Amino acid sequence: MDVSTLTQQLPHCITETHLSGWGTRYKGKVRDTYRDGDTLVLVTTDRISSFDHVLPQAIPFKGQVLNQLAAFFFEETAQVFPNHVQAVPDPNITIGTACTPIPIEFVVRGYLAGHAARMYQDGARTLCGQVLPDGLREGEQLPQPIVTPATKAETGHDEDITPEEAVSRGLVDAETYATLKQAALNLFARGTEIAASRDLILVDTKYEFGRDAEGQLRLIDEVHTPDSSRYYEANGYETRLAQGEPQEQLSKEFVREWLMDQGFRGREGDTMPNLPDGFRIEIAQRYIDLYERLTGQPFETQVTPHPEKRMQSNLQAARAQ
Structure with a gap:
């Protein structure tokens, strides 16, 4: 993906949502989950966590990658084991069946x-x-x-x-x-x-x-x-x-390794480092590359100045169906 697109998105990452009319919100490390009866609305944000801590900066389009890649694999594994997915009405949202x-x-x-x-x-x-x-x-x-x-x-x-x-x-x-x-x-x-x-x-x-x-x-x-x-x-x-060389990884492990190089492992007393913009862009590129490799489909960005309005509109359309 064009680096300029990722750079432009840096200040517009989805870090928090407050959707109305969808029940009680629970904020997890990466997802904001809304429950309305037996229905869940799972919003995958651009937050990133490691060592069980949410890092200070978010990653452009990360939420869209995770939500759409999960949707791809839920469909690909549905015959192996039943899952909770009802619909994927928005690039960042999955509607699912509430489960204990x-x-x-x-x-x-x-x-x-x-x-x-x-x-x-x-x-x-x-x-x-x-x-x-x-x-x-x-x-x-x-x-x-x-x-x-x-x-x-x-x-x-x-x-x-x-x-x-x-x-x-x-x-x-x-x-x-x-x-x-x-x-x-x-x-x-x-x-x-x-x-x-x-x-x-x-x-x-x-x-x-x-x-x-x-x-x-x-x-x-x-x-x-x-x-x-x-x-x-x-x-x-x-x-x-x-040859004893490190394997080439397409996962979040390289983020953990970078954090460890900065002296952070999530231990008490560790100081959480800030993520430089260049590293945030590198993380985004790796997520997008993995999405395209696994799905065989090009990643289509959803750039909007008001993502929450888009989400609310798409959810309303899904509810009306």
Whole structure:
């Protein structure tokens, strides 16, 4: 995308919404969610978070990328597991079925990367009850994908947890856990297939589930986006691994790495750095590039001086249908 377009958008990022007539608003790290009965209006803003903290500056068009990429993958995985999507009436909005969330993130890892790699380098060989073999290199494929659940924290850091702990704490019953673990592995297999068709590797990702008013389990939140997933370039992967070189990533991991270089890991006492405009533009370009790679479609920007008016109009039109 033209850098000038991204530069012009820097002061107009969507950081906050206050839509009227759509119920109670809940502000998450990235999404503003409105609930009206059994219907959710999920507005994906341009806010960006890392290490469970919302960063000071937003990223041009990031919300549109996430919302539209999630919509693409919800449709592509609907036959694998039912999801909450009812409609996508606006580039930044998904209308979904309200569900009671299962308070666990089902993290599926196919490769040693990110949080798992950092723990492994510190000597850990067990992650969420899953035993990892000795001798793995960062970025190396695991013998088979593993599910490493984490508690979904309202504030602060999520916590790694074993399946047994999840059940004993009453977060989920054993039968539901087994069902959702298999669902997560099946979704990961489908995501891996799509990524491979685009010469990409789906490294790891997280899934969230909930129950609707009828008790139906559904995939919720987002799926296979750069905020929830890590991707490698497939071309040259084996060569880089053999030579001990970092893998080429199309995900948010490079933002985490930049923050760590600035001394920020979300720990108490860490000072959160500001994001330079040039870095914000680089982040936007990477998000947009990944969208185009995964969907095979050009990214069409939605530039408007009053995005909230656009959202309200599109929601009203959806309600009238």
